[in-house]
Amino acid sequence: MRSLIAAISCIAICASASALAQARASASAQGATADKSARPANPAPLGIGRAATAEEINKLDIDVMPDGRGLPPGRGSVAEGAKVYAEKCASCHGKSGEGATFERLVATDAGKNFDFATNAKLPRAVGNYWPYATTLYDYTYRAMPFMQPGTLTPNETYSLVAYILALNKIVADDAVMDAATLPKVKMPARDRFVIDNRRGGKVVK
Ligand code: HEC
Numbered sequence: 001m002r003s004l005i006a007a008i009s010c011i012a013i014c015a016s017a018s019a020l021a022q023a024r025a026s027a028s029a030q031g032a033t034a035d036k037s038a039r040p041a042n043p044a045p046l047g048i049g050r051a052a053t054a055e056e057i058n059k060l061d062i063d064v065m066p067d068g069r070g071l072p073p074g075r076g077s078v079a080e081g082a083k084v085y086a087e088k089c090a091s092c093h094g095k096s097g098e099g100a101t102f103e104r105l106v107a108t109d110a111g112k113n114f115d116f117a118t119n120a121k122l123p124r125a126v127g128n129y130w131p132y133a134t135t136l137y138d139y140t141y142r143a144m145p146f147m148q149p150g151t152l153t154p155n156e157t158y159s160l161v162a163y164i165l166a167l168n169k170i171v172a173d174d175a176v177m178d179a180a181t182l183p184k185v186k187m188p189a190r191d192r193f194v195i196d197n198r199r200g201g202k203v204v205k
Helices: 002-013 017-038 054-060 078-088 133-143 154-167
Strands: 075-077 176-178
Touching: 075 078, 075 154, 078 154, 133 154, 154 176
Parallel strands: none
Antiparallel strands: 075 176
């Protein structure tokens, strides 16, 4: 794949077809090691810029894994989340997550047997389709509100997650979400997904 990419970028920059032929020949002749050697060497540093600080890296390092790794300190309750939601989310997602101009966030029906593939009327939402509660934290913190992503604090995000999970009847109305409690929430769709352990080749189309 890499040598294909190298060949394609070569198409863009090579002046002559013979250079392309040469690149192909050398890539196939060198086999696996062609990947690295076909790439041009890094240019000399220009002497501009500086190393990113730990604080700058931390700001960008916001991914949360399914098992909760990456969740920041903080906490939030369902009641707190209801307030933030009314102010920052309801206009697009509906007063109680039922959906308005945009996606609904609440759905409890997954059909008799998780029939999403055959029943187009089943809405896919947090409550009936998402396998991990932690993804709700990652996504909300990263991407919402739609027009002001990156503006929520961790406490606001934990409270919103608590509120949305409560609307979906997954946690109790007095639940508090934090880095310890959130990964323990078992989503109804949790066992409907499997890890994709295919290794490439013919099985991957
Ligand atoms: C301006 C409108 C708008 C506001 C305000 C907004 N959202 Fe969204 N939200 C969207 C849109 C549009 C999408 C779909 C984005 C996409 O598919 O790329 C979305 C998707 C989502 C999803 C994923 C839904 C799914 O199942 O795919 C969640 C969860 C969510 N928003 C939570 C929130 C929360 C929490 C807030 C308040 C902090 C919020 N949103 C505020 C427009 C909005």
